[in-house]
Amino acid sequence: MVGGVEEHLTVGRVAELAGVSVRTLHHYDEIGLVRPSARTAAGYRAYAAGDVERLREVLAYRRLGFGLREIADLVDDPATDAVAHLHRLRGLLLQQRDRAAAMVTAIDTELTAREKGIRMTSEDQLKVFGAQLYEVIGSAYPATRRTEPRIAARVWEALGDARTVLNVGAGTGSYEPPDRDVTAVEPSAVMRALRPAGAAPCVAARAESLPFEDQSFDAAMAFSTVHHWHDPIAGLREMRRVARHVVVFTHDASDTGWRHRFWLTRDYLPEVAGLVVGRPSVDRLARTIGARMEPVLIPWDCADGFFEAYWRRPEGYLEEHVRRAVSVWARVGPEAEQRAVDGLRDDLSSGRWAERNRDLVDLDAAELGLRLLVA
Numbered sequence: 550m551v552g553g554v555e556e557h558l559t560v561g562r563v564a565e566l567a568g569v570s571v572r573t574l575h576h577y578d579e580i581g582l583v584r585p586s587a588r589t590a591a592g593y594r595a596y597a598a599g600d601v602e603r604l605r606e607v608l609a610y611r612r613l614g615f616g617l618r619e620i621a622d623l624v625d626d627p628a629t630d631a632v633a634h635l636h637r638l639r640g641l642l643l644q645q646r647d648r649a650a651a652m653v654t655a656i657d658t659e660l661t662a663r664e665k666g667i668r669m670t671s672e673d674q675l676k677v678f679g680a681q682l683y684e685v686i687g688s689a690y691p692a693t694r695r696t697e698p699r700i701a702a703r704v705w706e707a708l709g710d711a712r713t714v715l716n717v718g719a720g721t722g723s724y725e726p727p728d729r730d731v732t733a734v735e736p737s738a739v740m741r742a743l744r745p746a747g748a749a750p751c752v753a754a755r756a757e758s759l760p761f762e763d764q765s766f767d768a769a770m771a772f773s774t775v776h777h778w779h780d781p782i783a784g785l786r787e788m789r790r791v792a793r794h795v796v797v798f799t800h801d802a803s804d805t806g807w808r809h810r811f812w813l814t815r816d817y818l819p820e821v822a823g824l825v826v827g828r829p830s831v832d833r834l835a836r837t838i839g840a841r842m843e844p845v846l847i848p849w850d851c852a853d854g855f856f857e858a859y860w861r862r863p864e865g866y867l868e869e870h871v872r873r874a875v876s877v878w879a880r881v882g883p884e885a886e887q888r889a890v891d892g893l894r895d896d897l898s899s900g901r902w903a904e905r906n907r908d909l910v911d912l913d914a915a916e917l918g919l920r921l922l923v924a
C-alpha cells in the first residue's frame with residue numbers, strides 16, 4: 550500500500566489486475582455501476598482509488614452470485630461504509646465456504662451410498678444444494694456430543710443467580726441448566742429436531758439478529774458456537790442487548806499457541822490454521838461484551854466429544870463417528886481428513902505418537918486454548 554500521490558489506473562490495467570474483461574468494465578461504466586472518475590496524464594479516463602474500492606465490492610458481490618441491480622442497491626446504500634461492506638462480504642464468503650464444505654460432505658455421503666449400491670432419494674439428492682453445515686453434519690452430532698459435567702459446572706456457576714437464560718446456538722440442548730427457565734435459539738432445523746423431548750423451547754433464529762426485546766433475559770449463554778457465526782461481534786452485541794449477563798464458552802481462534810501445543814493440529818491437521826484466519830481473537834470477543842476471561846482445562850476423559858476432547862485418547866480420532874460429530878473435519882475437507890487419519894493410525898501403531906507425546910500420559914487435564922468469557 551502506498552501513500553502520497555494518488556494512483557490512477559487505466560481500464561486495461563484494472564481489467565488485468567482484477568481478472569475481468571475490459572468489456573465487463575465498460576458495461577459497468579455504461580450502466581453507471583462503476584465509473585472511472587479520473588483522467589490519466591494523456592487524457593484517458595482512469596480509475597481513482599475510490600472507483601477501485603467500489604469495483605472491488607461489485608466484483609465480490611458478483612462472485613457471490615448477486616445480480617447487477619441488487620449490487621447497485623448494496624454499494625449505494627448510504628448507511629454502509631467501506632468497513633461495514635467488508636464485514637458483510639466476509640460473512641457472505643464464510644457462509645459460502647461452509648456451504649461448499651457441506652456440499653462436499655453431502656456428495657461424499659452419496660458416493661459412499663452408491664458404492665454400496667444404495668440410491669439416494671430425489672429429495673436427499675436435492676438437499677445437497679440447500680446444504681448448510683449443520684443440516685448435513687447435524688444428524689451425527691448426538692453420537693458423541695453431550696454435556697461434560699465438569700465444564701457445565703463452570704458455565705452454570707458463571708450464570709450466577711440468573712433465573713431466565715437464553716441459550717444461543719443451542720444445538721441439541723447440551724449445557725442447558727436444568728434448574729432455570731431456558732429459551733433456546735438455533736438456526737438449523739436438523740439440530741432443532743434432535744433436541745430431546747422435554748428440552749427447553751427453541752426459536753429458529755441466528756445470533757446476529759435475536760428476535761427479543763432489549764434486556765428480556767437475566768443471562769444469555771453460547772457454548773461452542775461463536776466460531777460458526779458469520780459475524781461473531783454482531784452476535785455478541787445482540788446477546789448483550791437482550792440479557793444482563795453473558796457467558797460464552799469458546800476457543801482462542803487467534804492464539805497460535807494452542808495449535809502448536811495440540812498434537813492433532815500440529816502434527817496431523819495444520820489445515821485448521823486456515824479455518825481461523827481472520828476470526829476475531831478471544832480478547833476482542835471479550836472486549837465486545839466487557840467480559841473477564843477464564844481458561845477452561847479439558848479433562849482427559851471429557852464426556853463431550855468436541856474437537857480437542859480426545860487429546861489423551863488419540864484412538865478416538867480414528868473413529869468415523871467421533872469425527873462426523875465435529876465440524877472441523879467437514880471444513881478441512883475429505884483429503885486432509887484422510888491424510889491426517891492415516892498418519893495418526895501409522896504413528897499409533899509404530900509407537901511414534903506415544904514417543905512424541907510422552908508427557909501427556911500423566912496429565913489429567915490439558916490447557917488447549919478453551920476460554921469462558923463472563924460478563
Ligand SMILES: C[S@@+](CC[C@H](N)C(=O)[O-])C[C@H]1O[C@@H](n2cnc3c(N)ncnc32)[C@H](O)[C@@H]1O
Nearest residue numbers: 683718719720723737740755756772774777778
Ligand atoms: C458445535 S454446535 C454447539 C451446539 C451446542 N451449543 C452444544 O454445545 O452442543 C454449533 C451450533 O451453532 C449453530 N449456529 C451456526 N451458526 C449460527 C448463528 N449464526 N447463530 C446461532 N447459532 C448458530 C449451529 O447450527 C450448531 O447447532
